[in-house]
Amino acid sequence: MACILVFVEQRNGNIRKASLEALSEAKRLASGAGWSVCAVLAGHSVAAKAAELGAYGASKVYVADEERLARYSSEAYAAVVREAAAKCAPSALFMAGTALGHDLSGRVAARLGWGCLADVTKLAVEGGTLVATRPVYSGKALATVDGGATPAVLTLRPNVFPAATGGTAAEVETLPPAPGDIRAVVKEILAKEGGELDVAEADVIVSGGRGIKGPENFALIRELAGLLGAAVGASRAVVDAGWIDHANQVGQTGKVVSPSLYIACGISGAIQHLAGMSSSKIIVAINKDPDAPIFKVADYGIVGDLFQVVPPLIAEIRKLKAEA
Amino acid sequence: MKSCVLMAYVPDTASMIKVAAAGNRINEADIKWIVSPYDEYALEEAIRFKEAKGAPVTVLTYGPERAQQGLRECLARGADAAVHVKGGEGTFGDALAIAKVLAAAVRKTGPFDIIFAGVKGVGSDNALVGAMVAELLDMPHVTGVVKLEIGDGSLTAHREIEGGTEVVTAPLPCVVTAQKGLNEPRYPSLKGIMAAKKVAIQAFAPADLGLDEGALAGAGATCRWKTLALPPAKSGGVILKGEEDPAAAARELARLLREQAKAI
Ligand SMILES: Cc1cc2nc3c(=O)[nH]c(=O)nc-3n(C[C@H](O)[C@H](O)[C@H](O)COP(=O)(O)OP(=O)(O)OC[C@H]3O[C@@H](n4cnc5c(N)ncnc54)[C@H](O)[C@@H]3O)c2cc1C
Numbered sequence: 056m057a058c059i060l061v062f063v064e065q066r067n068g069n070i071r072k073a074s075l076e077a078l079s080e081a082k083r084l085a086s087g088a089g090w091s092v093c094a095v096l097a098g099h100s101v102a103a104k105a106a107e108l109g110a111y112g113a114s115k116v117y118v119a120d121e122e123r124l125a126r127y128s129s130e131a132y133a134a135v136v137r138e139a140a141a142k143c144a145p146s147a148l149f150m151a152g153t154a155l156g157h158d159l160s161g162r163v164a165a166r167l168g169w170g171c172l173a174d175v176t177k178l179a180v181e182g183g184t185l186v187a188t189r190p191v192y193s194g195k196a197l198a199t200v201d202g203g204a205t206p207a208v209l210t211l212r213p214n215v216f217p218a219a220t221g222g223t224a225a226e227v228e229t230l231p232p233a234p235g236d237i238r239a240v241v242k243e244i245l246a247k248e249g250g251e252l253d254v255a256e257a258d259v260i261v262s263g264g265r266g267i268k269g270p271e272n273f274a275l276i277r278e279l280a281g282l283l284g285a286a287v288g289a290s291r292a293v294v295d296a297g298w299i300d301h302a303n304q305v306g307q308t309g310k311v312v313s314p315s316l317y318i319a320c321g322i323s324g325a326i327q328h329l330a331g332m333s334s335s336k337i338i339v340a341i342n343k344d345p346d347a348p349i350f351k352v353a354d355y356g357i358v359g360d361l362f363q364v365v366p367p368l369i370a371e372i373r374k375l376k377a378e379a
Numbered sequence: 380m381k382s383c384v385l386m387a388y389v390p391d392t393a394s395m396i397k398v399a400a401a402g403n404r405i406n407e408a409d410i411k412w413i414v415s416p417y418d419e420y421a422l423e424e425a426i427r428f429k430e431a432k433g434a435p436v437t438v439l440t441y442g443p444e445r446a447q448q449g450l451r452e453c454l455a456r457g458a459d460a461a462v463h464v465k466g467g468e469g470t471f472g473d474a475l476a477i478a479k480v481l482a483a484a485v486r487k488t489g490p491f492d493i494i495f496a497g498v499k500g501v502g503s504d505n506a507l508v509g510a511m512v513a514e515l516l517d518m519p520h521v522t523g524v525v526k527l528e529i530g531d532g533s534l535t536a537h538r539e540i541e542g543g544t545e546v547v548t549a550p551l552p553c554v555v556t557a558q559k560g561l562n563e564p565r566y567p568s569l570k571g572i573m574a575a576k577k578v579a580i581q582a583f584a585p586a587d588l589g590l591d592e593g594a595l596a597g598a599g600a601t602c603r604w605k606t607l608a609l610p611p612a613k614s615g616g617v618i619l620k621g622e623e624d625p626a627a628a629a630r631e632l633a634r635l636l637r638e639q640a641k642a643i
């Protein structure tokens with residue numbers, strides 16, 4: 056029976072949500088095609104998490120638990136994934152399209168001699184093979200791709216596939232220590248100041264562009280974001296102006312995001328910005344120019360001065376939340 | 380020490396995308412071509428390394444004739460040598476096939492102490508080639524680098540991850556992929572543009588590197604673009620007029636987001 060192997064990512068021992076999404080999508084596809092789903096988990100003191108993955112669809116979980124796997128290393132993690140792949144001979148390997156997934160997928164694919172289908176947003180099984188849809192040209196076009204004659208590594212874009220429980224317990228198998236040296240070593244992880252939510256992971260994003268007039272006015276954007284549990288995004292114009300860090304930039308040379316709600320304040324909607332956010336589920340635009348291109352992709356919008364619109368919007372949302 | 384920059388020559392980021400008659404590629408008719416934006420950061424970092432340590436920079440591309448333009452541009456910005464592997468129509472989008480060609484070209488023209496690439500190439504949007512080249516050449520790699528220090532046999536890189544930065548050390552030789560924030564790329568100088576014209580570009584066919592491009596693009600393909608389509612155009616957005624009574628528009632928006640979109 057064919058099998059999909061899912062690499063499950065953890066940070067500090069916590070399973071990443073995007074990995075549960077990948078696992079759930081693997082299960083959904085496998086159920087339709089009569090395949091099985093296995094998972095592989097690497098880390099330190101993570102063994103206890105392995106059995107839980109059954110709930111998301113894995114029937115078997117391979118675990119590599121070692122101190123030197125505590126922090127991510129592409130070389131050691133690639134060795135672990137190869138070991139698991141050798142055991143279950145999958146026809147596809149899924150990973151979450153996170154920073155780690157994008158770093159690891161290329162090395163693993165090259166090591167296995169398989170293709171890699173990156174940042175997939177839709178999957179189907181056609182005639183027994185997986186066909187993936189992925190945004191290309193920064194979302195200006197959608198390509199359907201397959202992995203040719205070899206099995207494929209796939210990274211699944213976070214926030215696109217729903218995570219769904221409903222499976223049962225998984226059988227756990229411990230892998231031997233990962234062979235080989237680790238050359239590129241993560242010495243330290245510096246957390247972003249203020250512990251702000253990252254746009255790449257957020258389910259709601261409130262972004263500010265040049266229309267906010269100055270860096271001090273990010274306070275208004277932050278207030279709305281805080282109320283919605285959202286991350287703060289930005290256009291390149293304001294990043295280049297030094298109003299906010301590059302990590303917050305959305306677009307072609309920033310993060311590509313697919314949140315369920317994206318609110319753009321004072322952003323014109325240049326093609327390179329749309330590239331990064333047009334696949335968001337609901338897009339809201341607040342801009343004083345009725346002809347701003349952002350309105351072409353907006354589900355909801357207000358033509359008006361954001362300094363007069365955002366404060367009453369905050370007040371009204373606060374009121375609605377209090378009533379609920 | 381020597382460094383190499385992998386450069387993809389790609390459609391301008393402002394390009395309108397149209398689908399070609401074949402149905403699985405873009406129509407290249409009105410496209411303007413550029414050095415992929417992240418590769419500009421890669422090149423700038425290599426040139427800064429040269430200015431600091433005297434390490435000459437070779438730019439390497441795999442692509443059709445027009446990619447020479449991109450190589451000339453990189454030479455004008457300060458690269459010392461350029462290598463062009465001609466071809467790539469059939470292997471387009473197949474990161475592993477491209478990485479195999481680039482790794483073979485590195486073996487032929489190297490060795491290099493450090494190989495720079497962009498974190499992601501415009502168009503294919505794979506974010507794969509750098510790590511694949513590293514694996515094929517048995518080198519370590521660091522992707523998405525926003526800060527880099529190169530020492531005598533090793534480097535220290537800051538790599539962007541969700542919510543923070545990883546500080547990574549690795550021995551040389553190593554592959555590094557550049558993220559925005561690493562540096563501010565310079566413009567070519569007039570002197571650079573004149574000097575670039577005199578540099579002879581080393582050209583190879585994949586066959587010169589011992590590779591069969593037909594097989595890489597055919598039976599050996601590891602990623603095939605089957606169809607290409609434009610995303611469905613959005614329409615029917617509810618756009619409220621907020622010029623006269625912004626507060627009323629804001630209240631209505633909040634209500635729609637809650638009751639209709641169920642988004643808040
Ligand atoms: C290679 C390349 C890569 C790029 N990558 C990116 C990228 O990743 N992300 C990105 O965002 N851009 C990117 N850009 C830049 C992009 O082309 C635009 O320049 C940028 O997105 C514009 O930012 P903006 O919308 O904030 O500013 P502007 O285009 O100046 O728009 C400001 C908007 O604010 C509105 N406004 C002004 N005052 C108010 C007010 N009081 N109330 C309401 N609205 C108001 C205006 O009507 C206007 O629409 C890239 C460009 C290039 C060439």
Ligand SMILES: Nc1ncnc2c1ncn2[C@@H]1O[C@H](COP(=O)(O)O)[C@@H](O)[C@H]1O
Pocket residue numbers: 384385386387388415417418421439440441442467474477481495496497498499500501503504505506507508509
């Ligand atoms: N055809 C190519 N020739 C040279 N370098 C390339 C080529 N394709 C990709 N690269 C390099 O790999 C990086 C990532 O590309 P990709 O994996 O396609 O997103 C690019 O920024 C380039 O540095």
